[in-house]
Amino acid sequence: MHRFANPSRFMRVADALLPWMIALCLPLFAAGLYYGLYQSPADFQQSETVRVMYIHVPTAFLAQAAYVVMALGSASFLIWKHPLGDLIARSAAPVGAVFCFVCLVTGSLWGKPTWGTYWVWDARLTSMLILQFLFFGYLALANAFDDPARGDKPAAILAVVGIVNIPIIKFSVYFFNTLHQQSTLFGDLMGGSGDAAKSVNQPDIAAAAAEQGSALAPEMLLPLMLMFGAFSLFFLILLVLRLRGEWASVRLRALRAGFRPAPEEV
Amino acid sequence: MTAFLAVLTRDLRLALRQSADLALVLGFFVIAASLFPFGVGPSPEILARIAPGVIWVLALLAVMLSLDRLFQQDLADGSLEQLALAPVPLSITILAKVAAHWLTTGLPLIAVAPVIGILLNLPPDGYVTLLVGLALGTPTLSLIGAVGAGLTLGARRAGLLIALLVLPLYIPILIFGVTAVDAVLTGFDARAHFLYLAAILAAAIPLAPLAAAAAVRHGVEG
Amino acid sequence: MFDSFDAFLSMGGYASYVWPSYGICFGLLALLTVQSILVWKRRQRELSLLQGGRARRRDKEPRRHDKEQGSGKSRTPSGEEENA
Numbered sequence: 001m002h003r004f005a006n007p008s009r010f011m012r013v014a015d016a017l018l019p020w021m022i023a024l025c026l027p028l029f030a031a032g033l034y035y036g037l038y039q040s041p042a043d044f045q046q047s048e049t050v051r052v053m054y055i056h057v058p059t060a061f062l063a064q065a066a067y068v069v070m071a072l073g074s075a076s077f078l079i080w081k082h083p084l085g086d087l088i089a090r091s092a093a094p095v096g097a098v099f100c101f102v103c104l105v106t107g108s109l110w111g112k113p114t115w116g117t118y119w120v121w122d123a124r125l126t127s128m129l130i131l132q133f134l135f136f137g138y139l140a141l142a143n144a145f146d147d148p149a150r151g152d153k154p155a156a157i158l159a160v161v162g163i164v165n166i167p168i169i170k171f172s173v174y175f176f177n178t179l180h181q182q183s184t185l186f187g188d189l190m191g192g193s194g195d196a197a198k199s200v201n202q203p204d205i206a207a208a209a210a211e212q213g214s215a216l217a218p219e220m221l222l223p224l225m226l227m228f229g230a231f232s233l234f235f236l237i238l239l240v241l242r243l244r245g246e247w248a249s250v251r252l253r254a255l256r257a258g259f260r261p262a263p264e265e266v
Numbered sequence: 267m268t269a270f271l272a273v274l275t276r277d278l279r280l281a282l283r284q285s286a287d288l289a290l291v292l293g294f295f296v297i298a299a300s301l302f303p304f305g306v307g308p309s310p311e312i313l314a315r316i317a318p319g320v321i322w323v324l325a326l327l328a329v330m331l332s333l334d335r336l337f338q339q340d341l342a343d344g345s346l347e348q349l350a351l352a353p354v355p356l357s358i359t360i361l362a363k364v365a366a367h368w369l370t371t372g373l374p375l376i377a378v379a380p381v382i383g384i385l386l387n388l389p390p391d392g393y394v395t396l397l398v399g400l401a402l403g404t405p406t407l408s409l410i411g412a413v414g415a416g417l418t419l420g421a422r423r424a425g426l427l428i429a430l431l432v433l434p435l436y437i438p439i440l441i442f443g444v445t446a447v448d449a450v451l452t453g454f455d456a457r458a459h460f461l462y463l464a465a466i467l468a469a470a471i472p473l474a475p476l477a478a479a480a481a482v483r484h485g486v487e488g
Numbered sequence: 489m490f491d492s493f494d495a496f497l498s499m500g501g502y503a504s505y506v507w508p509s510y511g512i513c514f515g516l517l518a519l520l521t522v523q524s525i526l527v528w529k530r531r532q533r534e535l536s537l538l539q540g541g542r543a544r545r546r547d548k549e550p551r552r553h554d555k556e557q558g559s560g561k562s563r564t565p566s567g568e569e570e571n572a
Contacts, residue, residue, distance in 0.1 A: 037510070038496065048500035052509045059513065078480075098520050106509040113505050133434040140430050144421035153484040154417040158431060161413055161477050165435050168466065172438035175462075176445060234517065241524040248531035255538045 005082040007247055014240045021240075025233035032226035040219050052110040054223050058231040059103040060128065066096025066235065067131060070138065071163035074156035086152045087250065089159055090142060091242035095235060097135035104128055123177040127170050134162045149253060269354040270362045277366030280339075287335060288370055292378055295328045299382040310387045317386035318396060318447035324382075325375050325400060326436050329407040332371045333428055336363060336415045337482060350486045357475035360482065364405075364412045364475065372404030395450040399443040402463040409467075409474035410435050416478040419485030438466060 004010045036054035043050035070092040077085030107125065108118040119125065142155035216224065281288065302320050306312055340346035349359050379400055380393055388396070414432035418424040446459035490496040499506040 038490065042500060047502060049502045049505055051499070051506050055509060055513045095520065098516055102513045102516055105512050109505045109509045109512075113502055130434050130437060133430070137431045137434065140427055141417060141421070144418070144423070144427055146422065150420065154421075154481055157413075157477055157481050157484075158417055161435070164473070165438075168438050169434070172441040172462075176441040238517075238521060238524060241521065241528060245524060245528035245531055248528060248535055252531055252535050252538070255535070 002080070002082075005076075005080065005084050007084045007087060007250070010084055011243065011247055014243065018237065018240050021233050021237050025230055025237060028226055028230035028233065032223055032230045035223035036227060040223050041217070043220075046114050049110055049113045050220070052106050053220075054227045055231075056103060056106040056110055057224060058228045059099045059106065061228070062231055062235050063096050063100035063103050063128070063131060063135075065232075066092045066099060067134065067159075067163065067166070069239075070096060071159045074159035077152070077156045078160065083250070086156060087243055087246045088239070089138075089156060090152075090246050091239050093135060093138050093142065095238045095242065097132065097139060099231075099235070100128065100132045100135055104132060121177070123170075123174040126173045126177075130169055130173070131166075134166075138162070148249070269352070270358055273349070273359050273362035274366050277363050278369060281335070281366060281370040287332070288374060291328050291332050291371060292374055294331060295324050295375060295378055296382065296385075298324050298327070300385060302386065313387045314389055317383060317388040318392060318451075319444050320386060321379055321382050321388075321396065322400075322403075322440050322443045325372075325379070325404060326407060326433070326440060328375055329371055329404060329411055330429060330432055330436075332367070333411040333415045333432070334425060336367055336412055337419055337485075338415075338424075341419055341485070346482065347486050350483055356479040356483060360412055360416075360475045360478045361471070364408045364478075367412070368405050368408040372400075372408060375404060376400045389451055392447045392451050395447050395456050398460060399446045399456075399463060402460060402467055403439045403443045406439055406463070406467045406470045407436060409470040412478040413474050413481060416481030416485060419482065439463065442466075 004013070032054065036051055040051070042048045070089045073085040073088035073092065075085070076082045077089065104125075107128070111120070112118050138155055138158055141158050142151045145151040145154075299320060302316065303313060306316065337346055340349070350356055352359065376397055379396060383393055383396065411428075411432055414428045414435075417431060418427045421427055442459045442462045446456040446463075449459060450456045497503060
């Protein structure tokens with residue numbers, strides 16, 4: 001495993017894989033969009049709005065996956081001092097932030113027709129919002145130093161502190177939601193009691209079930225899976241593209257540092 | 267232990283000599299709280315409803331505003347470097363600094379909180395819960411804040427950056443603290459909330475100084 | 489499955505929710521891709537300028553000390569060309 005911690009070896013492998021990933025990703029997107037936007041049926045209750053799910057759910061998953069990738073990269077950078085870990089974390093952060101933002105925006109555009117409001121302080125929405133803040137914090141900290149290399153360790157520590165806190169944040173947000181009864185609308189989503197579900201009107205249960213992907217018809221599952229694959233590959237493609245940029249800037253810094261004339265030569 | 271006490275008394279003495287800083291934090295706490303009746307109207311019911319949340323949010327912000335005191339001056343005069351080089355583990359030193367920070371920020375806030383409770387018409391049943399919650403929660407705020415303060419050492423616009431890093435991590439404390447008061451006011455028991463707050467504090471006491479020490483060491487070297 | 493192209497566009501009356509979702513999603517992802525590629529290309533160009541400068545000097549100046557010095561000087565002009 002440590003063999004691939006050498007960034008230039010890793011980049012060679014990644015560069016070799018990149019065309020294959022693109023070649024696989026594009027048809028998946030095409031098929032996913034065709035089935036998702038055209039070939040799949042409208043939902044019994046949510047009508048055509050259910051099509052937002054095919055981008056909302058994969059982006060939600062990938063935003064969280066990106067944070068995990070970022071934290072794992074940061075941890076390997078802190079533990080083994082693998083420079084590659086830092087590069088991966090730096091590359092994953094903006095990608096994750098964009099996926100998280102897309103997830104939030106599509107979620108609220110989906111929420112307006114199905115729930116009647118753009119935003120509720122539902123546990124999942126809230127924890128996604130906090131995840132977005134954590135991404136912003138990481139990006140701000142990683143770029144807050146005049147010498148970019150100086151930000152690597154603080155940002156890595158923040159990513160690790162963040163992932164330790166995520167379970168606590170998630171738990172507290174769910175806790176907040178079950179106590180503040182104004183949002184019982186989504187009680188069933190939070191694994192709440194049957195009492196909470198009573199106050200839920202029927203379309204919301206359908207929305208909840210569809211969002212959880214539990215009772216999903218096969219015609220809807222197919223485009224969802226296609227889009228999952230396409231977005232995951234797209235995430236990897238973006239990761240490689242950003243890694244190239246980060247790796248180039250590391251080499252650039254090394255070259256410039258090497259070129260600086262020693263004081264006695266000036 | 268002697269080193270812990272030495273750092274603690276040093277920081278306390280420094281903080282008390284600059285008691286204007288302390289007064290500023292408390293002044294912020296009270297003035298910001300007295301803005302809310304102007305914002306939401308003087309209706310006692312509304313004020314009573316939002317009082318626990320307002321007190322907690324302001325306590326959070328007050329702690330956050332005082333975080334730069336934790337390391338910034340010591341970094342400027344070089345004593346932070348000395349502390350990092352000392353044979354005592356840096357995390358112990360940081361724990362002592364955090365304790366001093368809490369004694370000079372969290373504790374005064376707890377003392378002032380009942381006054382704000384009166385200003386905002388907090389129902390009488392809520393006071394004890396509010397204070398116990400603050401007593402269990404504010405040390406965690408200082409501990410997590412120390413990580414943020416350590417990470418932003420030497421960064422541009424460190425003050426704003428700290429807010430961005432630390433506030434999302436404060437959310438669980440805020441939730442448990444506020445819902446504890448709400449629970450008591452609606453006739454429930456706040457025991458579970460206190461246990462969660464205590465559990466987070468118990469986890470933060472060993473972990474946060476470790477993370478902060480790693481951050482400070484890097485900040486001092488860089 | 490839609491009866492007509494118009495029906496497809498109107499998305500059962502929810503066009504103003506469905507299409508912006510897809511638009512924002514792919515628009516932002518496209519922007520991110522373009523930005524990632526641009527950053528990489530720019531860094532790559534700077535890198536090849538720097539490395540090119542060193543390689544040229546290496547051919548002319550055989551001695552190591554001179555070579556280092558020479559390339560140190562050649563950095564500034566090439567950097568200026570980059571900006572112009």
